Amino acid sequence: MSVAxxxxxxRADNRAALIGYLPVGFPSVEGSISAMKVLVESGVDIIExxxxxxxxxxxxxxxxxxxxxxxxxxxxxxxxxxAAHEVSAAGAGALVMTYWNPVLxxxxxxxxxxxxxxxxxxxxTPDLIPDEAGDWIAAADAHDLDKVFxxxxxxxxxxxxAVTSQCRGFVYATAVMGVTGARASVGEAADALVSRTREHxxxxxxxxxxxxTGDQAAQVGRYADGVIVGSALVRCLTEADSDExxxxxxxxxxxxxxxxxxxxxx
Amino acid sequence: MTTTSNVPAYGRFGxxxxxxxxxALIPALEQLEEVWRKAVVDPxxxxxxxxxxxxxxxxxxxxxxxxxxxEHCGGARVILKREDLNHxxxxxxxxxxxxxxxxxxxxxxxxxxxxxxxxxxxxxATAAALLGLECVVYMGRKDxxxxxxxxxxxxxxxxxxxxxxxxxxxxxxAVNEAFRDWVANVETxxxxxxxxxxxxPFPEMVRDFHRVIGxxxxxxxxxxxxxxxxxxxxxVGGGSNAMGIFHRFIDDRSVRLIGFEAGGEGVESGKHAAxxxxxxxxxxxxAFTYVMQDEDGQTVExxxxxxxxxxxxxxxxxxxxxxxxxxxxxxxxxVEAMEAFSLLSRTEGILPAIESAHALAGxxxxxxxxxxxxxxxxxxxxxxxxxxxxxxxxxxLIGDDGSPRLPEDDGAKGMGEQQ
Numbered sequence: 097m098s099v100a101x102x103x104x105x106x107r108a109d110n111r112a113a114l115i116g117y118l119p120v121g122f123p124s125v126e127g128s129i130s131a132m133k134v135l136v137e138s139g140v141d142i143i144e145x146x147x148x149x150x151x152x153x154x155x156x157x158x159x160x161x162x163x164x165x166x167x168x169x170x171x172x173x174x175x176x177x178x179a180a181h182e183v184s185a186a187g188a189g190a191l192v193m194t195y196w197n198p199v200l201x202x203x204x205x206x207x208x209x210x211x212x213x214x215x216x217x218x219x220x221t222p223d224l225i226p227d228e229a230g231d232w233i234a235a236a237d238a239h240d241l242d243k244v245f246x247x248x249x250x251x252x253x254x255x256x257x258a259v260t261s262q263c264r265g266f267v268y269a270t271a272v273m274g275v276t277g278a279r280a281s282v283g284e285a286a287d288a289l290v291s292r293t294r295e296h297x298x299x300x301x302x303x304x305x306x307x308x309t310g311d312q313a314a315q316v317g318r319y320a321d322g323v324i325v326g327s328a329l330v331r332c333l334t335e336a337d338s339d340e341x342x343x344x345x346x347x348x349x350x351x352x353x354x355x356x357x358x359x360x361x362x
Numbered sequence: 363m364t365t366t367s368n369v370p371a372y373g374r375f376g377x378x379x380x381x382x383x384x385x386a387l388i389p390a391l392e393q394l395e396e397v398w399r400k401a402v403v404d405p406x407x408x409x410x411x412x413x414x415x416x417x418x419x420x421x422x423x424x425x426x427x428x429x430x431x432x433e434h435c436g437g438a439r440v441i442l443k444r445e446d447l448n449h450x451x452x453x454x455x456x457x458x459x460x461x462x463x464x465x466x467x468x469x470x471x472x473x474x475x476x477x478x479x480x481x482x483x484x485x486x487a488t489a490a491a492l493l494g495l496e497c498v499v500y501m502g503r504k505d506x507x508x509x510x511x512x513x514x515x516x517x518x519x520x521x522x523x524x525x526x527x528x529x530x531x532x533x534x535x536a537v538n539e540a541f542r543d544w545v546a547n548v549e550t551x552x553x554x555x556x557x558x559x560x561x562x563p564f565p566e567m568v569r570d571f572h573r574v575i576g577x578x579x580x581x582x583x584x585x586x587x588x589x590x591x592x593x594x595x596x597x598v599g600g601g602s603n604a605m606g607i608f609h610r611f612i613d614d615r616s617v618r619l620i621g622f623e624a625g626g627e628g629v630e631s632g633k634h635a636a637x638x639x640x641x642x643x644x645x646x647x648x649a650f651t652y653v654m655q656d657e658d659g660q661t662v663e664x665x666x667x668x669x670x671x672x673x674x675x676x677x678x679x680x681x682x683x684x685x686x687x688x689x690x691x692x693x694x695x696x697v698e699a700m701e702a703f704s705l706l707s708r709t710e711g712i713l714p715a716i717e718s719a720h721a722l723a724g725x726x727x728x729x730x731x732x733x734x735x736x737x738x739x740x741x742x743x744x745x746x747x748x749x750x751x752x753x754x755x756x757x758x759l760i761g762d763d764g765s766p767r768l769p770e771d772d773g774a775k776g777m778g779e780q781q
Contacts, residue, residue, distance in 0.1 A: 201657070
């Protein structure tokens with residue numbers, strides 16, 4: 097099922113959807129799945145299940161650190177299928193966020209088939225532009241999966257048209273020029289980018305990069321169809337003294353963000 | 363198994379290449395391609411680049427025949443293309459001057475670069491000083507330690523050097539960090555990528571800025587020996603010096619093109635950078651090419667005595683030359699490279715960069731295979747001044763504390779006794 101359905105339902109409730117990112121495998125595969133379930137219980141609508149990768153050029157220090165530690169702890173690509181199954185069973189949308197090489201190595205068609213079988217909704221691909229995604233687009237269409245590509249403040253109208261025309265699920269608007277990580281303010285570039293993107297598509301437009309507090313979620317949720325939070329959630333786990341404390345902090349932040357998207361438009 | 367079946371040919375060498383980067387960078391790559399394609403047909407740009415090559419780099423670089431070294435190459439004639447004599451000590455300046463001029467044309471004021479051995483970083487810092495650009499160079503922590511002298515050179519030239527502590531702390535991690543900087547600062551900043559990989563148009567553009575190496579060398583060899591060489595040899599890290607000397611010879615079907623990768627401690631040991639021996643096609647740093655990776659698609663760390671060849675991926679055009687059969691690639695071990703390093707130094711009075719020593723070791727093998735009638739053209743891509751410390755340690759000429767070890771000291775072997 098496309099995550100667009102979930103976002104539509106949130107829109108009917110007059111709020112933005114809340115989308116939370118966590119990498120699979122940190123602090124362990126089981127621990128990361130427990131953390132994803134905590135997010136779902138705390139009001140997160142869609143989980144971005146991150147694939148830890150050795151060379152994450154779009155990620156800032158927090159997510160890099162979690163990826164290094166997850167890989168050192170022995171996470172494997174196939175663990176995301178387990179996570180997708182569990183997240184989906186818990187009642188949230190399960191999107192996988194991955195750099196392209198792990199999918200390429202696994203086999204694009206095989207990956208799509210296994211992800212669909214596990215209950216995954218589709219992929220967010222930070223280093224794959226539609227121009228290079230012929231095989232993925234074909235496999236996603238064959239297996240009824242979402243294709244979430246990114247747009248950026250630097251995107252020209254031509255690029256917005258080219259990218260949004262190949263998306264399914266939603267369009268991922270990166271709020272700032274830069275890598276993942278919490279920022280003091282999300283800035284006006286995001287609002288403008290969402291407006292420019294809407295000129296090219298009727299798909300939901302969700303905003304990520306830099307959101308870390310309930311107030312920011314409320315603010316972004318006023319103009320975006322979904323608010324994406326990553327590093328701030330990951331930090332709850334990487335900076336915790338124990339797994340229990342990490343889950344506690346994670347739940348508290350998720351509830352604050354969930355409250356933010358609910359009061360944003362009221 | 364690859365994705366090459368239904369991708370467009372745009373920016374591709376056969377099935378290799380492409381543009382696997384965040385969308386945020388696409389406008390900058392489009393702008394770069396447009397400005398570059400216009401510049402290379404603009405007499406003003408071409409004239410300025412040629413003037414700098416002549417009056418600043420010192421082009422054309424000479425060729426040197428090395429008969430005493432050639433005695434160890436099966437008696438084949440061995441001719442070196444002396445890119446080591448360029449200003450800044452390697453071929454890297456060819457590409458950097460071109461990209462620095464393009465940076466000015468794009469109205470950008472800041473350049474960033476990655477560097478492994480430090481040669482590309484030094485060249486970029488040099489061009490930035492010459493043209494008044496702000497310069498930041500990313501370098502893996504491990505490389506800053508084994509190439510400390512080049513770090514000092516870059517800082518003396520006014521560049522900021524950032525030591526990268528992520529991952530393997532070598533070249534690939536420096537590239538990651540440069541990409542992160544570029545995404546955040548692309549409006550004011552040009553990424554002077556130092557080799558023939560990365561997203562389109564870098565592989566083609568960097569090759570073209572280095573193509574002058576082969577253009578000059580082909581004519582110089584014709585003038586010297588009256589015929590084309592039997593083989594052109596070069597070391598291959600990312601592969602820019604090799605593409606630079608190979609490209610003019612691609613249509614000369616009688617000329618073998620042979621690239622030498624870092625075999626490290628041996629391909630079977632797993633500690634190497636022999637992408638064409640142990641890598642498989644995949645995506646790294648924006649290009650679809652050969653990548654050393656595990657079953658999950660995670661990049662595997664490379665190893666080499668040479669920082670400049672210590673990279674788990676390789677330029678996509680090399681992947682195409684391999685698969686099309688036009689070029690061949692072989693690993694050279696650390697031991698073989700250091701033996702060639704010592705040999706050229708002692709027989710010809712030329713200290714090669716350890717990177718280039720891999721091509722010299724290749725000449726020793728290929729010369730023995732082809733025999734005394736053969737003519738080999740070897741790209742001496744850089745000089746070995748930066749490697750004196752590494753070589754002195756390798757040959758036991760200095761102690762662990764850096765103090766000199768003289769022949770009467772217990773344990774000092776000296777280069778003559780090395781096998």
